[in-house]
Amino acid sequence: MIGLLKFALKNILRRRTRTLLTIGGISIGIATIVTLGILAAGIQHSMGRVLMPAGVDLTITEAGVGDLIMSRITTKQLQKIQTIEGVETAFGQLVSVTRTDISPFFMIFGMHRQDLKIAGFEIVEGRDFADGSNEVIMGRMAATNFNKEVGDNIVLGIRTHKIVGIYESGNPIQDGGAVLPIDVLWANNNEAREFTMVLVDVADVVDVGGLGQKIEEVFDGEVIALSSIAELGKIDQGMEIINFAVYAISLLAVVIGGIGAMNTIMMSVFERTREIGILRAVGWSRKRVFAMILNESIIIGICATVIGVLLGILVIAFIMTFPTAKALIQPVYSEVIFVIAVIVGILVSVIGGTYPAIRATKFAPTEALRYE
Amino acid sequence: MNDIYARNIHKHYDNGRIRALNGVNLDIANGEFVALMGPSGCGKSTLLHMVGGLDKPDLGKLVVADQDLIKTRDLTSFRARTVGFVFQLHNLLPSLTAIENVMIPMHEIRQSESSRRKRALELLDKVGISKRVSGLPSQLSGGERQRVAIARALANSPPIILADEPTGNLDSKNGEQIMALLTQIWKTDGTTLLIITHDMSVAQRAQRMLYMRDGELSNNLPHSLCDDTGSAISFGGCFPGTKRDSERDIEVRS
Structure with a gap:
């Protein structure tokens, strides 16, 4: 039996270049979050150790x-x-x-x-x-x-x-x-x-x-x-600003990545209007069509998250080859940053996939079957 | 008992400017094989879509396999279990293999994966392409694609098969084979078969022939399709039980 996930995977692989570009766009956002998060945590930790x-x-x-x-x-x-x-x-x-x-x-x-x-x-x-x-x-x-x-x-x-x-x-x-x-x-x-x-x-x-x-x-x-080091924010607003920047960039990544994913999935949905009509004609429920489209978006999000996290770690490794950076920062690979990256990746894909998925469920089977 | 019962079915589009169906009455018995003919745009496909639960009439009564399609809010389950569609343009999903296409309708039926695969293999064997189960639609010939489409229509063992010009896109040899297959399925499985066609040789395989014009249904063929005795003309054969229309007096079955 072809599972819904496998079907979704086949669908997104039909337009490989477009899918890869979308994954690339989202993963750059995720990589930015990871890089900044790790650097911010590193600076915070080092500052904390100076203080205490x-x-x-x-x-x-x-x-x-x-x-x-x-x-x-x-x-x-x-x-x-x-x-x-x-x-x-x-x-x-x-x-x-x-x-x-x-x-x-x-x-x-x-x-x-x-x-x-x-x-x-x-x-x-x-x-x-x-x-x-x-x-x-x-x-x-x-x-x-x-x-x-x-x-x-x-x-x-x-x-x-x-x-x-x-x-x-x-x-x-x-x-x-x-x-x-x-x-x-x-x-x-x-x-x-x-x-x-x-x-x-x-x-x-x-x-x-x-x-x-x-x-x-x-x-x-x-x-x-x-x-305690955790109270560093009380005296150093610079840290607060860095943390705020990390959250602001995360939000931007969600919005930009979400729009990118939505655009890709939306184009894919419109291109497959007739196919979605066929699925509805052979008995697929709206719920199943919705799940299929959302799965496509989530697969893109998962791929982008994995690539983005790896890219972020690579960027950190590159930054740490510079003596000045080495002298200031000891990267802290905090679990929180990776959790944020995963949440952002999932959010991006869910936000990007929901609207096209809803649109797909609205196609009337007869209209969709007439679509060329 | 009737499998398909329609009374005074109306379907209008574009704020009533286009009258696709104009008071259609239709009775098709359980296990009956009926051919529906008529010129392009006369409403044949619209009627088939209504019967198949793809669309709803604006007015009238439509009961298919004991299910009132006008009162039923969500026809998903009806489409999955009660009807199987065979389209002119096969309408297979291009990214899926033959067997995966056959398994698609089974998603809505609770079955184990292995039993679904087994069922799909049986059906592909039944339609005669058991050796092409892994072929993508683009790798199959027109006849093979239509066979896969027939296997897909049979996936959930529906009591009714609706075929919209299943041979319209095939050469005569493949068309013959597909019709022979559909006829055999009708005979062996006891399904109700409603087929739309422009081809008299296809229609002649049916037990009964209906003719549609301007959104209205008749069981009388137009003059041009009948010989002097009133029988349907086609490839030297006659279709019993049909009558010639007078020019304006179409006897609508009631």
């Missing part, structure tokens, strides 16, 4: 800033945080972006030497820098990408610094940048001697969430205390 290294329980940033890099916590505020009950260790970190002789967009982190370890920077080659010196330590990925090693010089902004050590943190944003003494970074970039954020290690018996709330109250809401 493994040994840190709370991260304090300035409230009301649009982007993390614009956050400023004063030395006075840091000192006050250090005195709050339940705070075991609290230290500041200044994050900045500078132009270098090797990259126009290079992340630099300023902190005191003794805080390197708790902030997640593990020296794997050479040694720590000395506070107040022009020494820097460089991330493994940055060193590899830009072909630098211990003993080499690097220009950060307008000053030349000496690379004394290579570190690994497991985070591409950090590993793709460099760390230098905070007093040197202050002298270069921030005369007010401020931090981007304060990282807090909380005493074991203390409720982390409760302490975060207490810190926010102490500063009358001037700061935000984050206790």
Whole structure:
């Protein structure tokens, strides 16, 4: 027995070029969703790891800033945080972006030497820098990408610094940048001697969430205390914007793909008016005709989803061959992205197939049989 | 008992400007073989479509195989189980093989896949093309395509076969073979067979011949189709039981 699916497959293969072009159009939409989704999740994850290294329980940033890099916590505020009950260790970190002789967009982190370890920077080659010196330590990925090693010089902004050590943190944003003494970074970039954020290690018996709330109250809401990476959106609207862009592009993909699929199926339905009339004449119900047309659309959607997901993964692999991308992003192949891609693929095919399927059921058998 | 019972059937198109059927009355008994003749555009196919549940009359009473087709809202099941269509242009689905085309009407009948395939193979064997089951319509000759169409019409063992010029697109040899096949099926299966034709040799195989003109039905042949004795003229043969019409006085069967 020829099943409905097999019949639908035979039908869409009758116009192979048209079907392939439609699948291509939808799969580009799906690939865009997958690529952006994976990159956004990767950036989010990396940013989260910068904010909350493994040994840190709370991260304090300035409230009301649009982007993390614009956050400023004063030395006075840091000192006050250090005195709050339940705070075991609290230290500041200044994050900045500078132009270098090797990259126009290079992340630099300023902190005191003794805080390197708790902030997640593990020296794997050479040694720590000395506070107040022009020494820097460089991330493994940055060193590899830009072909630098211990003993080499690097220009950060307008000053030349000496690379004394290579570190690994497991985070591409950090590993793709460099760390230098905070007093040197202050002298270069921030005369007010401020931090981007304060990282807090909380005493074991203390409720982390409760302490975060207490810190926010102490500063009358001037700061935000984050206790998990998931709360990143609270302080970095950039992430929200990226997420919004992913959803907006998904919606566009649904609309454009849906129209493409609808056009293909509609043309196919009109071309087969007589055949649909024959099916109705030999006893096919409207429901069965509807199912046949919808199946054709769903097959196109499934093919486009599979190809789109694979294409998206390939695009990510290609993007990650660029050192700058490698230094900023660690792709996160989140299940959510693939679920969204599949849902979009199905939605596109259902939306694209429903109207032509309804039209097909409206053909009067006698009229359809007369159709040439 | 009548398999097909029609009274005062009217069908108009284009807001009544085209009167395809004009008060047609028709009785066809169970297992009867009737040929319907008439000029092109006289309403033969429209009547066949009404009887086959493809369309509904605007007015009148139409009962086929004990089913009132005017009162029945959805005729899908009727078409699947009660009638089998054979068209002039075979109307096979081009992307499907011969056996798949025969299996198409069986979709609406609950049967296992293997029994459907078995049934389709039996039917293709019955119509004499068991060796071409995997051929696409484009790979079959005109006669073979029409045989597949006949097998498809028989798929759900309908009590009524409706054939709209089944030999109209075939050469005389293939036409003869197709008619011999349909006649044999009518005889062996006991189906009711209503056939539309322009060909007197085809019509002569029927038990009864009806003539249609301007949307009206008569069991009398027009003068041009009869010899001096009033019998139908065709290839030297006579069709018994038909009468010559007078020029304007068509005796409509009531």
